[in-house]
Amino acid sequence: xxxxxxxxxxxxxxxxxxxxxxxxxxxxxxxxxxxxxxxxxxxxxxxxxxxxxxxxxxxxxxxxxxxxxxxxxxxxxxxxxxxxxxxxxxxxxxxxxxxxxxxxxxxxxxxxxxxxxxxxxxxxxxxxxxxxxxxxxxxxxxxxxxxxxxxxxxxxxxxxxxxxxxxxxxxxxxxxxxxxxxxxxxxxxxxxxxxxxxxxxxxxxxxxxxxxxxxxxxxxxxxxxxxxxxxxxxxxxxxxxxxxxxxxxxxxxxxxxxxxx
Amino acid sequence: xxxxxxxxxxxxxxxxxxxxxxxxxxxxxxxxxxxxxxxxxxxxxxxxxxxxxxxxxxxxxxxxxxxxxxxxxxxxxxxxxxxxxxxxxxxxxxxxxxxxxxxxxxxxxxxxxxxxxxxxxxxxxxxxxxxxxxxxxxxxxxxxxxxxxxxxxxxxxxxxxxxxxxxxxxxxxxxxxxxxxxxxxxxxxxxxxxxxxxxxxxxxxxxxxxxxxxxxxxxxxxxxxxxxxxxxxxxxxxxxxxxxxxxxxxxxxxxxxxxxx
DNA sequence: ACCATCGGTTCGAATAATGAACCAGCCAAG
DNA sequence: CTTGGCTGGTTCATTATTCGAACCGATGGT
Numbered sequence: 001x002x003x004x005x006x007x008x009x010x011x012x013x014x015x016x017x018x019x020x021x022x023x024x025x026x027x028x029x030x031x032x033x034x035x036x037x038x039x040x041x042x043x044x045x046x047x048x049x050x051x052x053x054x055x056x057x058x059x060x061x062x063x064x065x066x067x068x069x070x071x072x073x074x075x076x077x078x079x080x081x082x083x084x085x086x087x088x089x090x091x092x093x094x095x096x097x098x099x100x101x102x103x104x105x106x107x108x109x110x111x112x113x114x115x116x117x118x119x120x121x122x123x124x125x126x127x128x129x130x131x132x133x134x135x136x137x138x139x140x141x142x143x144x145x146x147x148x149x150x151x152x153x154x155x156x157x158x159x160x161x162x163x164x165x166x167x168x169x170x171x172x173x174x175x176x177x178x179x180x181x182x183x184x185x186x187x188x189x190x191x192x193x194x195x196x197x198x199x200x201x202x203x204x205x206x207x208x209x210x211x212x213x214x215x216x217x218x219x220x221x222x223x224x225x226x227x228x229x230x231x232x233x234x235x236x237x238x239x240x241x242x243x244x245x246x247x248x249x250x251x252x253x254x255x256x257x258x259x260x261x
Numbered sequence: 262x263x264x265x266x267x268x269x270x271x272x273x274x275x276x277x278x279x280x281x282x283x284x285x286x287x288x289x290x291x292x293x294x295x296x297x298x299x300x301x302x303x304x305x306x307x308x309x310x311x312x313x314x315x316x317x318x319x320x321x322x323x324x325x326x327x328x329x330x331x332x333x334x335x336x337x338x339x340x341x342x343x344x345x346x347x348x349x350x351x352x353x354x355x356x357x358x359x360x361x362x363x364x365x366x367x368x369x370x371x372x373x374x375x376x377x378x379x380x381x382x383x384x385x386x387x388x389x390x391x392x393x394x395x396x397x398x399x400x401x402x403x404x405x406x407x408x409x410x411x412x413x414x415x416x417x418x419x420x421x422x423x424x425x426x427x428x429x430x431x432x433x434x435x436x437x438x439x440x441x442x443x444x445x446x447x448x449x450x451x452x453x454x455x456x457x458x459x460x461x462x463x464x465x466x467x468x469x470x471x472x473x474x475x476x477x478x479x480x481x482x483x484x485x486x487x488x489x490x491x492x493x494x495x496x497x498x499x500x501x502x503x504x505x506x507x508x509x510x511x512x513x514x515x516x517x518x519x520x521x522x
Numbered sequence: 523a524c525c526a527t528c529g530g531t532t533c534g535a536a537t538a539a540t541g542a543a544c545c546a547g548c549c550a551a552g
Numbered sequence: 553c554t555t556g557g558c559t560g561g562t563t564c565a566t567t568a569t570t571c572g573a574a575c576c577g578a579t580g581g582t
Binding site: 523524525526527528529530531532533534535536537538539540541542543544545546547548549550551552 | 553554555556557558559560561562563564565566567568569570571572573574575576577578579580581582
């Protein structure tokens with residue numbers, strides 16, 4: 001593994017639940033020698049990807065990420081464009097909506113929107129990496145990947161995260177086929193017990209499925225009626241975001257979503 | 262210089278004016294061997310900081326920056342918090358407003374807002390790094406840095422970017438003293454000929470000056486009246502953003518701005 | 523006074539980065 | 553259809569950089 005990758009992996013240690021990390025912790029979490037970790041952290045700090053805060057000298061993500069994101073949004077409006085749609089989706093369904101993107105080999109959440117309709121809502125605090133096999137977003141995205149990529153992912157370990165997580169590759173393949181014929185993915189308690197979620201795939205300008213859009217609700221609140229409503233809202237929002245991204249839906253999906261919405 | 266820094270410097274080659282870069286160009290621009298550049302680019306690509314687009318395989322900034330920025334904004338709302346104020350500043354003054362942050366040893370623009378009041382407006386296309394000596398933002402920020410940092414920066418080369426650029430360190434030091442007593446920095450044609458700009462410093466929660474806020478207008482459109490209006494708007498906006506950042510103004514500045522607004 | 527931990531530093535050994543030369547593929551000019 | 557100059561990508565021996573055990577001074581709790 002290259003030095004650059006090692007340095008960048010430090011960035012992944014920062015999460016919503018753990019936004020600041022001291023040098024020793026950083027080294028422990030990254031399984032790196034403290035000296036090595038210090039050098040890498042110093043280089044990241046010099047560039048501004050992380051910064052040291054206050055007298056304790058702990059690290060957190062730095063201002064450089066803002067500049068890079070602003071530049072990317074200028075050229076390829078992704079998050080900014082999708083944000084209002086995401087919030088509208090949360091408002092319309094009364095549940096938590098989130099948007100995820102395929103980054104490297106992982107599916108990562110990049111935006112959340114909450115609804116204030118209910119006092120209890122699904123929070124997604126420390127959820128950056130969405131496991132493909134255990135989440136509806138993951139299944140929605142996986143269903144529309146090329147066979148080669150899908151098989152690489154299904155060949156990896158598929159940890160049982162809850163008693164309801166599906167871990168059999170064959171069973172997952174069957175579900176993905178269903179996702180393709182229905183245009184929606186559904187997961188109940190596979191990632192977090194008591195959370196139901198529905199998701200749709202999103203497509204970029206080259207027709208590749210590059211992300212997912214999901215609505216997560218407490219299991220007990222989901223009825224046949226609300227499921228249908230969420231599906232309709234997801235279809236509309238998925239269509240809208242894909243359009244905003246300059247993408248185009250596979251014709252089969254477009255047809256399926258039209259009937260849902 | 263470390264490998265990580267070299268890799269990260271590749272990211273700086275992407276600008277608004279040059280958002281996609283091929284491998285050979287990237288190597289040339291970075292003054293790196295093509296093989297080296299390729300390895301670094303591959304590592305950045307694997308992480309998602311850059312991505313290859315289409316059949317031409319050119320590189321552009323990748324989706325990972327969005328995730329990192331979302332995480333940082335969650336913990337330290339900076340850009341998101343300032344954005345509406347920035348737009349209001351542009352609307353109120355009828356000119357281009359921009360926000361810059363001290364990142365590493367450079368001052369970099371992270372957000373722009375345009376006004377639709379006039380057909381001609383100052384565009385800031387390829388302006389990521391704002392030279393301290395030649396811009397009003399730079400002078401505003403430099404004026405409030407600790408002596409040690411200020412002297413390091415003034416000790417560097419101060420290129421003459423236009424016929425009106427001030428390049429004499431002594432003269433700059435004098436202007437910075439004025440900035441401190443007035444609470445505003447002003448530059449006319451020092452960075453781009455025919456552009457007038459006014460700026461104020463911004464302060465973070467630790468009382469450090471960590472950025473600048475500026476309004477840039479075509480030189481010919483600036484009158485005594487509009488200058489006063491811009492200063493008043495800048496004072497209000499600077500105050501507001503500093504507050505949003507949980508920062509506090511140095512008492513001297515607070516007093517100065519109160520009289521302007 | 524003690525011990526553990528913190529951020530940061532040192533220096534020889536070990537490893538990873540480097541770059542000249544080399545592919546194959548593409549495209550436009552001759 | 554050949555030539556030549558470009559592209560993105562690859563190889564491998566040389567070498568410069570990274571690595572990590574041990575060490576430092578400071579801090580904080582017992």
